Amino acid sequence: MMAPKFGTSGLRGLVVELTPDLVADYCRAFVAACPTGGAVHLGRDLRPSSPAIAQAVRAALRDEGISVIDCGALPTPALALSAMAQGDAAIMVTGSHIPADRNGLKFYVPSGEISKADEVAINGHLGRASAHASSGFAREDKSATEGYLARYISGFGRDALRDMRIGVYQHSSVARDLMVAVVEGLGGVAIPLGRSETFIPVDTEALDEQTRTMLAGWCAVHGLDAIISTDGDADRPMVADANGRIVAGDVLGALTARSLGADVICTPVSSNSMVSEMSEFRAVHLTKIGSPFVIDAMEKVRAQSPDARVVGYEANGGFLLGFEAKGPAGPIAPLMTRDCLLPILAPLATAHATGRPLASLVASLPQRFTAADRVAGIPSETSRDFLAKLIQDPAARQSFFAVQAPESQLDLTDGLRVRFEDGSIVHLRPSGNAPEFRCYAEADLADTAQKLVARYLSKLRETLGASEAE
Known part of the structure; x- marks a missing residue:
């Protein structure tokens, strides 16, 4: 406890x-x-x-x-x-x-x-x-919800999702009815799914295999173009394509930034590095993990370049808009806090406008893949001590990462982020507000990134011990 x-x-x-x-x-x-x-x-x-x-x-x-x-x-x-x-x-x-x-x-x-x-x-x-x-x-x-909904109806227009079949995984999200309303308000066909009167802790950054299988099944049964959802308080998006494959939050961020005409990106070091290869962005600023750090970087950009079209996003998909963007139907005012709807709607509206499936938009980006998960039940002090040893002792790192290629770069911006000579990345970081150890990975193949996360979470459990009870 x-x-x-x-x-x-x-x-x-x-x-x-x-x-x-x-x-x-x-x-x-x-x-x-x-x-x-x-x-x-x-x-x-x-x-x-x-x-x-x-x-x-x-x-x-x-x-x-x-x-x-x-x-x-x-x-x-x-x-x-x-x-x-x-x-x-x-x-x-x-x-x-x-x-x-x-x-x-x-x-x-x-x-x-x-x-x-x-x-x-x-x-x-x-x-x-x-x-x-x-x-x-x-x-x-109770008018705040109405104003939030109107923001997207006026910005995207009532035909932005015309006739798209969008599954809405409602669970216990506070936005579960709002998501249905916004899909229908933009001309789409909303199919409510999985509503629960018992609270379900959906972590959009680390969905379990059972949930992923459920999403794929819904897509097949209902003939969906996509499935959308959020975490409990709806500041993080979840989007799956027509096959039920999750589109990672930092991929949604890149697609949203591109669709809004952003030219500067502020995002944590844990986000997919492919954004640095996208020519439409003149600058990418990497920060510590957490929206306060992203906001601070965005504010510095705006102070130096008041006309900058700057946005921020986290690996969990929460999106921050730092300029007045031009939506398909009207302006979208800045909102410097994590938002779930903008990174859901912008990629879907682009898919509709271009006549391309969401998966095709994702495939148009530089092909780097991320994965993330966490192991619970590790006291914060244990995590900190272990990570400090890895940072300070090259032999300890070599032992822990024994099966990987030799390391080529260390990044200590937030935790320990190791790039290896084969191009893969493993990032270890204790949670700042829970007894959890998080692992992020990046590779040229999605399966490789998933396997890296599974491998090193297993090693963390073996090395540090973990239990679900606290």
């Missing part, structure tokens, strides 16, 4: 440890350390624990004299879009893709996601007593 952890990705922990007192402490620290504008917009995902935690957030903010606009259950990017448009802060109750026995809070200042400096400031205000100010008002406002 781990104590709740806080960082720029927010607060996360076991539900039993996210007590009203702890939640109130972080809410008080947030409003003391960060600007909130005129109010705090509050949203939540569909986990069983989220309504109660949202009520604790609401009560804590009102006790501080902060007005609360309760937006109910909605996607994180929809909450952020609405709050930022009104110059307000936001708090999203979500544990993202992790299991339902965990939950968390994501914090937004009026300009967007909290930064590393905000994180430090919030930590510095923990433990302060309640102001017991006059109670702030609270009201419900």
